[in-house]
Amino acid sequence: MSDNLIVRTPSAYSYPLIIKNMFLAPIVDNPDQEIVYRDSLRFSYREFKKRVRRLANALTAMGVKPGDTVAIMDWDSHRYLECFYAVPMLGAILHTVNVRLSPEQIIYTIDHAEDDFLLVNSEFLPILDQIKGRINTVKEFVILHDDENGPITELSIPIPIVGEYEALLAKASAQFEFADLDENTRATTFYTTGTTGLPKGVYFSHRQLVLHTLSTIAALGTSAKQGRFHQQDVYMPITPMFHVHAWGFPYIATTTGVKQVYPGKYVPSTLLNLMKTEKVTFSHCVPTILSMLIASPEFESIDLSNWKVLIGGAALPKKMCRIAKAKGIDIFTGYGMSETCPILTLAHVGNEELSDDADTEIRCKTGRSLPLTQIRVVDEEMNDVPADGESVGEIVVRSPWLTQGYLKDSRNSETLWKGGYLHTGDVATINADNYINITDRMKDVIKVGGEWLSSLELEDIINLHSRVVEVAVIGINDDKWGERPLALIILDSAGDAPKEKDIINHVRSFIDRGLMTKLALLMKVEYVDIIDKTSVGKINKKELRKKRQ
Ligand code: AMP
Numbered sequence: 001m002s003d004n005l006i007v008r009t010p011s012a013y014s015y016p017l018i019i020k021n022m023f024l025a026p027i028v029d030n031p032d033q034e035i036v037y038r039d040s041l042r043f044s045y046r047e048f049k050k051r052v053r054r055l056a057n058a059l060t061a062m063g064v065k066p067g068d069t070v071a072i073m074d075w076d077s078h079r080y081l082e083c084f085y086a087v088p089m090l091g092a093i094l095h096t097v098n099v100r101l102s103p104e105q106i107i108y109t110i111d112h113a114e115d116d117f118l119l120v121n122s123e124f125l126p127i128l129d130q131i132k133g134r135i136n137t138v139k140e141f142v143i144l145h146d147d148e149n150g151p152i153t154e155l156s157i158p159i160p161i162v163g164e165y166e167a168l169l170a171k172a173s174a175q176f177e178f179a180d181l182d183e184n185t186r187a188t189t190f191y192t193t194g195t196t197g198l199p200k201g202v203y204f205s206h207r208q209l210v211l212h213t214l215s216t217i218a219a220l221g222t223s224a225k226q227g228r229f230h231q232q233d234v235y236m237p238i239t240p241m242f243h244v245h246a247w248g249f250p251y252i253a254t255t256t257g258v259k260q261v262y263p264g265k266y267v268p269s270t271l272l273n274l275m276k277t278e279k280v281t282f283s284h285c286v287p288t289i290l291s292m293l294i295a296s297p298e299f300e301s302i303d304l305s306n307w308k309v310l311i312g313g314a315a316l317p318k319k320m321c322r323i324a325k326a327k328g329i330d331i332f333t334g335y336g337m338s339e340t341c342p343i344l345t346l347a348h349v350g351n352e353e354l355s356d357d358a359d360t361e362i363r364c365k366t367g368r369s370l371p372l373t374q375i376r377v378v379d380e381e382m383n384d385v386p387a388d389g390e391s392v393g394e395i396v397v398r399s400p401w402l403t404q405g406y407l408k409d410s411r412n413s414e415t416l417w418k419g420g421y422l423h424t425g426d427v428a429t430i431n432a433d434n435y436i437n438i439t440d441r442m443k444d445v446i447k448v449g450g451e452w453l454s455s456l457e458l459e460d461i462i463n464l465h466s467r468v469v470e471v472a473v474i475g476i477n478d479d480k481w482g483e484r485p486l487a488l489i490i491l492d493s494a495g496d497a498p499k500e501k502d503i504i505n506h507v508r509s510f511i512d513r514g515l516m517t518k519l520a521l522l523m524k525v526e527y528v529d530i531i532d533k534t535s536v537g538k539i540n541k542k543e544l545r546k547k548r549q
Pocket residue numbers: 192244311312313314315316333334335336337338339342366424425426438440441536
């Protein structure tokens with residue numbers, strides 16, 4: 001312990017890094033700026049602040065107290081944003097329930113997190129009908145309801161419903177004094193389904209969310225020439241708010257005082273329409289959602305030349321990057337995981353003059369570290385691999401906003417934090433300019449004759465074939481090689497399917513240029529109509545492998 005600690009005047013305010021202080025003193029206080037919910041509601045930040053206080057009064061009246069867990073099951077909405085603030089500012093924990101999990105997994109997460117209260121969109125009442133009586137901890141329910149969804153479904157056995165969200169807010173006072181909290185108080189929790197076993201709970205403190213917000217704002221706002229997030233932006237999430245705080249952007253947007261647009265359930269035509277009518281300039285999503293937007297009929301006719309989109313959750317394929325750039329979209333990559341709040345890196349193009357290909361190359365890399373984040377790529381003995389852009393190792397990380405463990409799971413927590421670094425389970429290279437590039441997840445790496453083959457690099461190459469719409473590469477057992485790659489490919493409908501050897505020849509042209517290992521020639525090809533996705537829209541390689549065992 002240092003003997004040089006600052007002297008605190010007894011009456012000095014020590015200013016904890018808590019969400020309340022971001023709410024009361026944002027970077028930009030923009031009271032007349034708008035918050036929009038689909039085409040049904042819009043109000044100002046001035047009103048937002050009152051609504052958050054009303055919600056705090058309503059929650060307090062129903063018995064929410066510091067230390068309680070308040071769960072929410074909703075699509076992206078203004079209500080969700082209000083909960084991002086009101087619940088943690090009361091000293092309670094916000095559990096953002098992944099509504100795309102199976103009913104059994106939803107019960108598991110609600111029981112495991114020991115949720116005391118549940119705010120549930122009326123659309124999910126049929127799920128609740130299936131699982132009620134089996135949720136052991138929830139004392140009271142609040143219904144979230146969009147009028148256009150018609151009357152609220154009657155449940156077969158009634159549950160204790162305190163009321164409907166808007167009605168509760170209307171009755172509540174707009175005055176509320178939030179108390180100070182220790183900055184290490186738990187603010188949020190949610191579950192990652194990961195690749196094995198039961199969902200695992202991660203959790204984040206006020207301090208972690210404040211630092212994640214400020215650091216991401218700094219990294220985005222200081223970018224030299226692209227992918228900047230600033231006061232004139234109009235933000236709309238396309239990564240759900242139940243998944244890793246929608247990458248932290250609702251906090252980032254509110255702290256920056258920008259216009260925010262919440263789209264409800266993700267329907268391509270609604271998203272594109274809102275982008276057009278509300279003049280959205282900044283979003284984030286996984287590649288599969290962007291490809292869904294690109295494939296929708298409205299895409300061609302919409303001007304997206306002012307749209308910046310951060311792609312993460314999976315690698316950004318070069319083909320997608322090129323299509324987006326041709327449309328004038330400022331597309332680039334970010335990286336993180338549920339365990340990391342999430343953002344760890346961004347792949348911004350710097351000030352240098354680059355050819356179009358080199359520019360695409362950088363936008364598709366995994367990126368460089370955010371401020372305060374220390375990323376290493378290490379071998380099994382925790383030695384740094386050479387920064388040559390070729391040697392591979394595991395990404396391990398230290399940063400102020402990493403989950404300090406898995407909820408009530410000390411064994412997996414120790415594995416996650418082995419040696420004092422958070423182990424991501426992602427395999428990557430690092431180059432001399434400190435750009436990280438993920439080549440695989442450790443569990444997805446294909447070992448052909450003892451050598452590693454990157455499924456992501458192979459996917460990226462196959463994707464560049466003109467007939468390929470989507471591809472997933474997995475390892476399958478092979479008597480001679482141990483494993484060999486299998487490419488599951490969705491083709492466009494432009495004509496007869498290319499022969500397997502045409503696809504292999506396409507890959508061979510990259511091998512000839514030294515851009516892929518020869519082991520890729522052992523690839524088998526299977527044309528499919530659908531590729532399994534996880535609850536957050538990523539390719540589900542675990543499921544694909546299981547089906548082929
Ligand atoms: P999740 O916890 O569901 O958000 O998944 C996190 C995982 O997604 C990471 O460990 C990576 O394997 C993968 N991931 C996230 N961002 C990227 C990216 N930019 N490139 C490649 N993989 C990514």
